[in-house]
Amino acid sequence: MNEIDANNDHITGAETAAVADGSQFTLNLADLLPDANGEIVILNEGDDPCLNIVTDLRLLESGIAESHITDGGIEVKGLQYWVFEDGTKLYYSPGLSISVEHEIG
Numbered sequence: 878m879n880e881i882d883a884n885n886d887h888i889t890g891a892e893t894a895a896v897a898d899g900s901q902f903t904l905n906l907a908d909l910l911p912d913a914n915g916e917i918v919i920l921n922e923g924d925d926p927c928l929n930i931v932t933d934l935r936l937l938e939s940g941i942a943e944s945h946i947t948d949g950g951i952e953v954k955g956l957q958y959w960v961f962e963d964g965t966k967l968y969y970s971p972g973l974s975i976s977v978e979h980e981i982g
Contacts, residue, residue, distance in 0.1 A: 906967075915967075919968065922970075937960050
């Protein structure tokens with residue numbers, strides 16, 4: 878399970894570099910290590926920063942999660958989610974402004 882506390886620029890369970898500009902962060906999806914079920918959880922508890930996810934994967938599905946507990950023990954009910962073509966499912970706090978940027982080349 879990966880949990881990112883975007884408010885404190887703190888990343889748990891992932892060896893990744895976050896590029897921060899004010900309250901805007903950029904992360905490469907490939908650097909985030911999903912749990913055993915292919916799930917990543919990003920939680921925000923504050924200033925609602927903007928997060929940009931960089932990937933070459935297509936986004937296949939999005940929505941709001943039903944009651945579900947991740948392999949890491951996080952209840953994701955009510956969180957927004959995206960499913961990418963490799964099966965990775967990214968859950969994130971509704972107040973977080975998040976976008977996907979596709980790698981070129």
